[in-house]
Amino acid sequence: MKNKTKLAFELLEQEMEVIYKEDLRQVLGGIQRDANGNIIFTAVEPFNTYDYSGNPVSMIKGYILADDGTQIVAYRNDPNSPMGYDTDCHGTTFADGQYWINNDQTCSILTGDGYTIIGESTGTNSSVGYSSVGYSSGGYSSGGYSPDGYKVGDVVVYYDSNGNLAHSLTITGFSEDGTPMVYGQGGEEIFNSTTSIENGWANYSSYQVYRK
């Protein structure tokens, strides 16, 4: 009897662990992860670059995997290198802020992780900066969706005037009037910040909103 109870508990624990991992994966989004939810990174070679002042930055070039197995080139910063190289906008949006991911690789993530376009804008924003504006995460509420149909967790991808992918941020809430608020950073910035979707980047010509 004791053995049967023990076995039942063990089976239950195993089942809960599976459920836990699946939940964890859903919360963390795409990109393949290990059993603990950490992104699987395969190192390929040491890689060096230089910061604005000409100081060397040591990185490891390698790859992470999209859900469909596509290799996504990513760079992992050395702990002793400047923090600005820990991640960029795409690394923050798609890879937990742990890797630097180039623009062309982000196209592969969107495809490989099965993102679909749910909205877009063609408004320009050549003069707006990136400072945070008034923001209330609990401001607007309509079943968790904005008037445009966007919801928390949707990804906003910004394009330059030539239609090239240039920036990405994540919707994390809505302002009082329902404007989606986006979170993340750009390039060598160290700190993440939140701003409205229209002010998401200083240099975009259009944006698209993706959902996984």
Add this chain to the structure above:
Amino acid sequence: MMKKRIYLVAFFTILTSYVMNAQKQSQYSIVTPYSDIVPAYEANINGIVFSIAVDEYRKKLFISTRDTNFKQEGKAVVGRTLSSFKNKADIKLMQGWGYYLKIDEYWYARFDFNNIGDDSKVGYVFQYKF
């Protein structure tokens, strides 16, 4: 026999050094204005060391130098303050990369993206078709 061994050791030492240097060359990279990390190569042209890189995604060249031998009207550009440029008000921001100012028909001066002000100094000059 001894002489031959010394020659062999010297040969492999030089070969190893060459291969290691070649690897260093291929691993050298820079960050483009759109924050892409791309391979770069150095070239010495008329005594000025330039970094030449290709932004493959956008099919554009990115040429830069932080060499103080790069001069404009006889003055070094790298290290100059923003206030020394007549058109300083035209400075633009590429978010996450840096502030930049067009200094002539071909060249831009790049400043940091933090705390821009009159005392901000040129980190390097570059060419890139935005």
